[in-house]
Amino acid sequence: MFAYLVRRILSFIPTLLGVSLLVFVAIRLVPGDAITATLGTEAGMLTDVQRQALERYYGLDKPGWQQYFVWLGEALKGNLGFSIRHGKAVISLILERFPLTLELALFAMVIALVIGIPIGLLSAIKQNSIFDILGRFIALAGLAMPNFLVGTLIIFALSVYFRILPNAGDYTDFATNPLKNLQQLFFPAFTLGFAFSASVMRMTRSSMLEVLNEDYVRTARSKGLANRRIINKHALRNALIPVITLIGVEMGYLLGGAFIVEQIFALPGLGRLTINAVSQREYALVQGASLFIALNIVVVNLLVDLLYATLDPRISYDDSN
């Protein structure tokens, strides 16, 4: 297991380096020079002497590859630049806003699993019944309705029919008031989780159908085991393994989706910060947030890989496999 762990972690290092290189190069491709990219419109106010001093300070007088390593070294130390507009270091802003985005993504995942798994399982067990048809219809609706549409409809319904304004702009964090925080995040999390619940439902259904047709389930049936026992003891665990992979794959989707949902519900998370940074051309912030999210996704993928290997007995850690 240890050797497997080390091998997997080592295989992620090139990806991490690639992510950093991509983010670095992308921002260098922005029209204009890197000082403008870092300072945005404020760069227009610099004198030539100030500009040269800044170029020396940021190592911009060095060749491109050296600049990358200087930037990477600083990034590894947690220095992702400075946001002039917010008057704060980029890393402080990210760490301030990320907990909300993460909480939203996790809350959405819980909602998606709570909706998706039971419906998916029942759809498979009662294949082609009215329940199955209804479940498949909900799944289809979930896939066809993007989160910005679901969010807009929810806000409309809440404000018109219930006179509730879920985006009143008075966000309370979990540590201050957990109940209020969960109340405030419920509708945004439902918005984000709805489409994901459709994926979970479809995956659970198809995986359960596959498992129910396996030889060992047929054998259990022929031995006269009760259906409930076959499902609970044998089929369920194996049917849920692909769902775990889906969670890993979709964590990126949830974090990305949280960007739009934060914008719709006016939540002060990392997504809203990044989208505003793109609109306001705050390049250092876009660069820092992109790097941060991508690194998180790489780490989540690694963790899911390991969890998957732990749950699926067919995966071996042995070098020979």
Place this chain on the structure above:
Amino acid sequence: MTTATNVRKKPAAWQRLLRNPSGFIGLIIIAVFVVVALLAAFGISPYPPAEQHVRDRLTGPSSSYLLGTDLFGRDLASRLMEGARNSLYVALLSVLLASVLGISLGLVAGYLGHWADNLIMRIMDVFFAFPALLLALLVITVLGAGLNNTVLAIGIVYTPIFARVARGPVLAVKEMEFVQAGRSLGANPLRLILKHILPNILAPLLVQISLALSWSLLTEAGLSFLGLGVQPPAASWGVMLSESRGIAERAPWLMFFPGAAIALGVLGFNLLGDGLRDVLDPKARGR
């Protein structure tokens, strides 16, 4: 007695697609979508999409304005038609870009194997580390917002998926006897890839193209909704949905019609993808 005339010929793939409920409904929705987009492209709409009828601002659906008007008195039906044209333009071009780039990379990686495979797929892994929307935002940051930049951004975002989907089957097909025979006869690798390998891996790629069209439609609408895709006054379903916020209470049609258009468009391509998968991948049928 079995004679040649008794043997039933297996229907062609397109015939099976038409008999598949998902595929058939998907095709109908997309056909309507394409016709509406083409009408808009040829300037055939009830009113010019940007024409303002200030006296008729926020009018509900009526005989004069089939789907009502918006805050500036523009005809919603005409704008929805222009939105269909822009959405289809972005979806088709971005998926064309992503599929040509991605499939080429997947073919080269799978066929050459070894270091080329490793290098290409590791680069694709880097792109996979970004959520689609974030990667699109990063590209938009570099290129700026706008219709054609949205095409580029979405094209880049979905390239790695095509590379991955193409590579897998290439690994299997290149070991088949007809490819090995071609190799041993000294056939040109490019000819082998394009003439012999590509046609044999088309089935999963066609399914992927259909699904990618629905994702592309969603991503374009999402970017436009955020104000980073198609720029007003040009119409996009995402822009229209975004513009409806705040006034939907007074004019709910401004929200419902663009919302329904997005959902139907995505549904159409998804159903077509499901239908194609049923027809072309017998193992997945019935799930």
